[in-house]
Amino acid sequence: MADLSIVVASNGTPGSVEACLAALEGQVDGAQVIVQERPGALVPELWRDGIDAATGAIVALTISPMRPAADWVARIRERLVADDVVAGAIDPGEGLRVVDWAEYFCRYARDMRPFERCENPEIPGDNCAYRRELLVRTRELWRDGFWEPEVNRALSRDGVRLWHDPEVVVFQGRSAGFGAFFRQRLEHGRAYGRQRGARFGTGRNVAGVGLAVVVPFVLLVRTAGEVFSRGRFRRRFAVALPALLAFDAAWAAGEAMGHMDTLRRG
Numbered sequence: 001m002a003d004l005s006i007v008v009a010s011n012g013t014p015g016s017v018e019a020c021l022a023a024l025e026g027q028v029d030g031a032q033v034i035v036q037e038r039p040g041a042l043v044p045e046l047w048r049d050g051i052d053a054a055t056g057a058i059v060a061l062t063i064s065p066m067r068p069a070a071d072w073v074a075r076i077r078e079r080l081v082a083d084d085v086v087a088g089a090i091d092p093g094e095g096l097r098v099v100d101w102a103e104y105f106c107r108y109a110r111d112m113r114p115f116e117r118c119e120n121p122e123i124p125g126d127n128c129a130y131r132r133e134l135l136v137r138t139r140e141l142w143r144d145g146f147w148e149p150e151v152n153r154a155l156s157r158d159g160v161r162l163w164h165d166p167e168v169v170v171f172q173g174r175s176a177g178f179g180a181f182f183r184q185r186l187e188h189g190r191a192y193g194r195q196r197g198a199r200f201g202t203g204r205n206v207a208g209v210g211l212a213v214v215v216p217f218v219l220l221v222r223t224a225g226e227v228f229s230r231g232r233f234r235r236r237f238a239v240a241l242p243a244l245l246a247f248d249a250a251w252a253a254g255e256a257m258g259h260m261d262t263l264r265r266g
Helices: 016-024 043-053 072-079 098-111 132-137 148-157 178-199 202-213 215-230 234-265
Strands: 004-009 032-036 058-063 066-068 085-092 127-131 162-172
Touching: 004 016, 004 043, 004 072, 016 032, 016 066, 016 072, 032 043, 043 058, 058 066, 058 072, 058 132, 072 085, 072 162, 085 098, 098 162, 098 178, 098 215, 098 234, 127 132, 127 162, 148 162, 178 202, 178 234, 202 215, 202 234, 215 234
Parallel strands: 004 032, 004 058, 085 162
Antiparallel strands: 058 127, 066 162, 085 127
16 A cells, blocks of 8 residues: 555646656655546546545645646655645746736645745645545545535644645646636636535525626735735736636636526525
């Protein structure tokens, strides 16, 4: 039985699985590597299937566009000696296009270095590792897909310490393009709206639909704060702004649809 299982969810970016595995080559050292790829599946669904297949005492998650740093596996093994959950930094890789930068800022601005190691329940699923026993314990929460915010909040409520560590690093490679990420944001936003909606009454769900118009601007301001506070890639951010706003609008529209789904079911 491996001490570490690495689950790589592939979102269909051409050549990304091969590049991710090439980055892992030479550092795996007996770890179990599980690649999950299924047309039409969302990344959380692929992670769920990979976690179910994992046998390691530690389960690390990432996605195929990520290029783990040369010491990624070693850092995870080192951190999980004392920690229960750790997530790392996500920095931009080389050769990114404008749409890739927009995706990067949209998803990973808060995970960009520099930052100090700290406890943080909002850690990224695209670069994280858990003690498998914790995932088994929370299985009911992710049977429909491993949406890390739900799991992380539950673990945090139970007293588990979730660490955000800048020395556990992956680099984002090129994305599948504007259309693919736009659709993903729409789908993920809708799933998020349904999750929230299931906990809300009718009034809160109606408000969730109505407030969707301001959500893109709230997200944009939050992302800008992360970028400018770190003092990196400000010009890249300015160039990527139109595509970034479109991605935030897709999320907001999807979230509103999720709230409407809940209202219809109710």
